[in-house]
Amino acid sequence: MNNNSLILALPKGRILKACIPLLEKANIIPEPAFFDADSRLLRFKTNDPELDIIRVRSFDVATFVAFGTASLGVCGSDVLMEFDYPDIYAPLDLNIGHCRLSVAQLANTKDKNLGDPARWSQIRVATKYPNLTRRFFAKKGVQADIVNLHGAMELAPVLKLSHLIIDLVDTGSTLKANGLQEVETIVDVSSRLIINRTALKTQSVRINALTERFRQILSPQSAA
Structure with a gap:
């Protein structure tokens, strides 16, 4: 070399x-x-x-x-x-x-507060973007408890490790296959x-x- x-x-x-x-x-x-x-x-x-x-x-x-x-x-x-x-x-x-960084939750959640970002007060979020996640929720006046994961993000809400995830989304098929839905798009990537x-x-x-x-x-x- x-x-x-x-x-x-x-x-x-x-x-x-x-x-x-x-x-x-x-x-x-x-x-x-x-x-x-x-x-x-x-x-x-x-x-x-x-x-x-x-x-x-x-x-x-x-x-x-x-x-x-x-x-x-x-x-x-x-x-x-x-x-x-x-x-x-x-x-x-x-x-x-091209993809997007999005917030996602269980599609069949009974906690209606999760589906309305304006009503979040304190939330546990699984993500590999801790800094970006904190900034995103801080702008909403929300205290986010971050769970750092680097893979299998979709399992976190399913297994009750977190309420939400923040991850990259392309077609959304992986979210759907694991019973999740997008709540909000943070930014296009x-x-x-x-x-x-x-x-x-x-x-x-x-x-x-x-x-x-x-x-x-x-x-x-x-x-x-």
Whole structure:
């Protein structure tokens, strides 16, 4: 690996699949191991000798970029709002990874207070977004007791671990399958190109050139 390479952090999972066509259009071609589902590698070379890719958990992309370990990354706006890192600059909405961050509860709940946000006073909420959740309920004058979970969120109300959940929703089919319904949408979410502010100053030419590649493929003329 070239120690002077820029590092682009990409999230694992469904957003990674959406990133691949963008990489191709931007003429960023990872080495074959990047596409091997059985590969245990986490850092990959590309056709650009001055650009490497790392593949990390979606929540960790922002941390790698904020601390300058990666110069650039692709990160959901939900993660940016949760951590609110001052060292991250997010110049481009990549128009991928669209979903929404929502409040959900049991569909057959008998507690009518849960269905009316204006009547919440104190509530237990399961989520992997503790900071965002606290801010959301604080604006409503509600004291939220946060239960931190990182998976199987839909089980929390079913098993009475929490009254509500706050989680990402795409089609809503997982909520429905587990007997939950959306109560309120907090914010619409999409994935952004993010940049470490210090790296942008010290490696501005290379980073601006990469950013411009993505900007060009996102332009209306490119889509036509």
